[in-house]
Amino acid sequence: MHDTLLQHLKTFFGYSSYRPGQLEVMDAALSGRDSFVLMPTGGGKSLCYQLPALVLPQVTVVVSPLMSLMKDQVDTLKTNGIAAEFINSSLSREDIQAIYQKLRQRELKLLYVAPERLLQPQFLDRMAELGVSLFAIDEAHCISQWGHDFRPDYMALALLKERFPQVPLMALTATADAATRHDIVQQLGLHQHHEYVGSFDRPNIRYMVQEKFRPLEQLVSYLKQQDGQSGVVYCNSRRKVDELASQLQERGFVSAAYHAGMDSDSRNRVQEAFQRDDVQVIVATVAFGMGINKSNIRFVVHYELSRTIEAYYQETGRAGRDGVAAEALMLFDPADIGRIHHWIDQEENEQRARVARQRFSAMASFAEAQTCRRLVLLNYFGEAQQTPCGNCDICLSPPKQFDGTELAQKALSCVYRVGQRFGMGHVIEVLRGSNSQKVQQYGHHQLSTWGLGQEYSHDFWLSILRQLVHFGFLQQDITQHAALKLQPAARPVLRGEQPLQLAVPRLHATSSKDKRRPQNYDKALFARLKRLRKKLAEQEDIAPFMVFSDATLIDICQRLPDSEQSLLQVSGVGLTKLGRYGDAFLQEISDYLATEPAPGKLMS
Structure with missing residues (x-):
C-alpha cells in the first residue's frame, strides 16, 4: 500500500516525499481509525485525505465551510487528474443528479459538501446507500466553542459517528490551542483516535x-x-x-x-x-x-x-x-x-x-x-x-537586553504563591504591594512575594510577564479566566539554574530594517515562466497557481530541465501536469537559454 501511495503522490501531486506527519495520518485512515490533524496553513493537511481517497474503495466526503473554497480545491484536483466534485446551492438539480450518478458508478474519489448540506436527512440517506470510505472535516476549529471561528452548524457533525460508526472520521485544522483541540475531539466523538499536532512554525x-x-x-x-x-x-x-x-x-x-x-x-x-x-x-x-x-x-x-x-x-x-x-x-x-x-x-x-x-x-x-x-x-x-x-x-532590529533572571524569579514565584489561579493584573498588584480589596480578600498581602517589585510600574511588570508568557515559562489558561500557569520550562529559572535575558520594556516598537534574503534563481527566467503560466491558465480557464506554484517555477529556474525526465524531477511536476504543460515549459526554457548571453546566471 505504501508503494502505491508514493506512486500516486508523484503521479498526481508531483512530490517525491511526504511532509512530517502525513504518512502516519494516512495509515490511520486506511486502517479505519479516526484522527485529529493539526498542521499549519500550507503544511499539507489536504493531502492527508486526498491521497488515501485515491486508494479507498468508496468516496471520501470532505466537509468544507465555503463554496468558493470547495470550487478552488475541486478545480485544483481536476487539474491534477483526480476525479472530484462538489455539491452546493450553486449547482442545478441536473448537475447534482449527474454527480450522484458518478457516485453510483464509483467514478468519484472525493466529494466536497458544506455541513448544512451533509446533515440533510435525504443527503445522509443517499450517502448511506452509495457508501462512504472516509469523512474529512476541514476547518474543524469551527466546531469548538473555544475556536476563533465557531459555527453552530458544525456542532451537529457529531451525528456522523452515530450514523456511520464504521466510517473513519478525520478532523483537520490549522489553528487550535489546547482547549480547542480537546473540545473538537469531544464534540465529534472521536475514540481511540490517532492525533497529530504538527509545528505551528511557518519559517518562510x-x-x-x-x-x-x-x-x-x-x-x-x-x-x-x-x-x-x-x-x-x-x-x-x-x-x-x-x-x-x-x-x-x-x-x-x-x-x-x-x-x-x-x-x-x-x-x-x-x-x-x-x-x-x-x-x-x-x-x-x-x-x-x-x-x-x-x-x-x-x-x-x-x-x-x-x-x-x-x-x-x-x-x-x-x-x-x-x-x-x-x-x-x-x-x-x-x-x-x-x-x-x-x-x-x-x-x-x-x-x-x-x-x-x-x-x-x-x-x-x-x-x-x-x-x-x-x-x-x-x-x-x-x-x-x-x-x-x-x-x-x-x-x-532587537531591543536592548538585560539580565532579567531575578525579576523573572520574583514574577514566577508570585504566580506560584497565588496558587496559579489569577491573571496578570492581580499578580502585578501583589508584586507592587497593592492593598486593594481583592488582594486583602485573598490574604495575598501576607505572601512573601507581596511588594517585591514595588519600585517598578504596572506597565513594566506587564511587559515582564508578557515576555515570560512569550518564552513559554508561563501560559494563560483561557478556560480559567486567563489565569497564569507555570510551565515545565520555568523550573530551571526558578531554581537559579538558567540565567535569563529579557528585553528592556519600551513604549514604542521600532521598525525592522529591510534585510531581504538573496534568492538564488534567475529572476528574468522566472518572469517569463510566470507569463507562460498565466497564458496557459487563461487557455484552460483556471487560476495560474493551479498550473504550477511559484515554488515549482523557482525549482525549474534552479534546475533548468532540458527533457521530460529532468522536468519530472522538479518538485510539483507529476505525470499529469508533465503531459499537459511539459512541452510548453521546456520550449520556453530552451528559447530563453538560446537568447541569454549568460544562461542560468544566478540573480540576487
Whole structure:
C-alpha cells in the first residue's frame, strides 16, 4: 500500500516525499481509525485525505465551510487528474443528479459538501446507500466553542459517528490551542483516535510589526517594494476596506475591495480576478478568509490590529502557502487596543465577551512584544520554544537586553504563591504591594512575594510577564479566566539554574530594517515562466497557481530541465501536469537559454 501511495503522490501531486506527519495520518485512515490533524496553513493537511481517497474503495466526503473554497480545491484536483466534485446551492438539480450518478458508478474519489448540506436527512440517506470510505472535516476549529471561528452548524457533525460508526472520521485544522483541540475531539466523538499536532512554525514567513504614523503612506511605500506580487490587506471594517481600496487605486495599484456587504456576484468576481493574478492587492475584512486557496500570495498586511492570535495566524498563513519567502506586516496603533476593548464590551453574551477579551489580550501582547514574534506565536499555541527565529522585526532590529533572571524569579514565584489561579493584573498588584480589596480578600498581602517589585510600574511588570508568557515559562489558561500557569520550562529559572535575558520594556516598537534574503534563481527566467503560466491558465480557464506554484517555477529556474525526465524531477511536476504543460515549459526554457548571453546566471 505504501508503494502505491508514493506512486500516486508523484503521479498526481508531483512530490517525491511526504511532509512530517502525513504518512502516519494516512495509515490511520486506511486502517479505519479516526484522527485529529493539526498542521499549519500550507503544511499539507489536504493531502492527508486526498491521497488515501485515491486508494479507498468508496468516496471520501470532505466537509468544507465555503463554496468558493470547495470550487478552488475541486478545480485544483481536476487539474491534477483526480476525479472530484462538489455539491452546493450553486449547482442545478441536473448537475447534482449527474454527480450522484458518478457516485453510483464509483467514478468519484472525493466529494466536497458544506455541513448544512451533509446533515440533510435525504443527503445522509443517499450517502448511506452509495457508501462512504472516509469523512474529512476541514476547518474543524469551527466546531469548538473555544475556536476563533465557531459555527453552530458544525456542532451537529457529531451525528456522523452515530450514523456511520464504521466510517473513519478525520478532523483537520490549522489553528487550535489546547482547549480547542480537546473540545473538537469531544464534540465529534472521536475514540481511540490517532492525533497529530504538527509545528505551528511557518519559517518562510517574516513577521513584522510597525507602529502607525502615516498608515496610508506606510502601506503605499511597502506595496511599491512588492514588485507587483499578490497580497492581501486586512481591515476591521467595511468602510475602511472601501476607502483604502479606492485610495490604492488612485495611487496606481491594481486593487479591489472585498467584504460581506458586497453582493455575492461582486465578491466572486473580485476573488476570481485575484486568483487569476488580474488583481494585485485585495483589501478585505475577515470575510476574505477560509475561501482562499491561492498558493502564490507573497504578503499579508494587517492595516489594523487583529482581534485574536488565531485569526491573525490563519490570515497571515494565506501568504507563502507554496513555501517560498513571504511577509506578514502589521501596522499597530496602541490606541486600537482601547477601541477593540470597547467593541468587545458591546457583546451581550458575557461568556462570549469574556473569551473574546482573553483572546484579544494575547493579540495585544503579540503587537507589543519585545521578544521574537515567532516565539510569541509558537508558545501561545503550546509549542514551547526559546530560540529566536532571526526572521522577524524584533530579531532583525532587537531591543536592548538585560539580565532579567531575578525579576523573572520574583514574577514566577508570585504566580506560584497565588496558587496559579489569577491573571496578570492581580499578580502585578501583589508584586507592587497593592492593598486593594481583592488582594486583602485573598490574604495575598501576607505572601512573601507581596511588594517585591514595588519600585517598578504596572506597565513594566506587564511587559515582564508578557515576555515570560512569550518564552513559554508561563501560559494563560483561557478556560480559567486567563489565569497564569507555570510551565515545565520555568523550573530551571526558578531554581537559579538558567540565567535569563529579557528585553528592556519600551513604549514604542521600532521598525525592522529591510534585510531581504538573496534568492538564488534567475529572476528574468522566472518572469517569463510566470507569463507562460498565466497564458496557459487563461487557455484552460483556471487560476495560474493551479498550473504550477511559484515554488515549482523557482525549482525549474534552479534546475533548468532540458527533457521530460529532468522536468519530472522538479518538485510539483507529476505525470499529469508533465503531459499537459511539459512541452510548453521546456520550449520556453530552451528559447530563453538560446537568447541569454549568460544562461542560468544566478540573480540576487
